[in-house]
Amino acid sequence: MIAVTLHVAAAGIALALLLNLWRLLRGPALGDRIVALDTMVINAIALIVLIGMIGGSDTYFEAALLLAMVGFVSTIAFCKFILRGDIVE
């Protein structure tokens, strides 16, 4: 029962990733693309956690934690670059 639910949830996250990809390609404003990328990172973290639950392995959580940190830093760097034309001033 749990295995079926895990796969259903993974399918839902995959659908969410596809919706984000559509917004990332479509735009139209640059802010939309940044939001779409940020959401894709969050959904990728969710997918990694689900795969870790399906496979029963513990190592996936480190990957999810690292992706959470790198995703946040990349979003902030992207915003800073657009606002200021520079990342570290």
Place this chain on the structure above:
Amino acid sequence: MTSVADIVVIVLLLLGAGFAVIGSWGLVRLPSTMERLHGPTKATTLGLGALLVASVIHSHARLGVWTAHELLISLFLFITAPISANMIAKVHLHRARVGTAGEPEGIAGPPPRPSGDGDWATFEAPKRDTPASTANS
């Protein structure tokens, strides 16, 4: 056999995946950029929080130990999501002000200006004589 923990895990998994889909659907469906910020920053973050709690209970039911590093991820995400949303809103306000936003505003219109003669702080240059300033020369 499904135990109580299994039922809780199933409910949390469906809730988390549902909120993730709702957030992404809002990102596709809502009419303007400032409104599109709402879906991902709140619904998707809540969905991931539910998934991580489900993972904690699942690993407890499977291994018999309580683990906390999933909660570490969700704590980190709950701290950083408002910051990135704020930065993205700043980017959009700034680009709308200089006229390169590339899209007319939606039904809600642009956000109102703050009271007084101020404006939203999106492009504040580093001030002279502040510690991090490189504008002194």
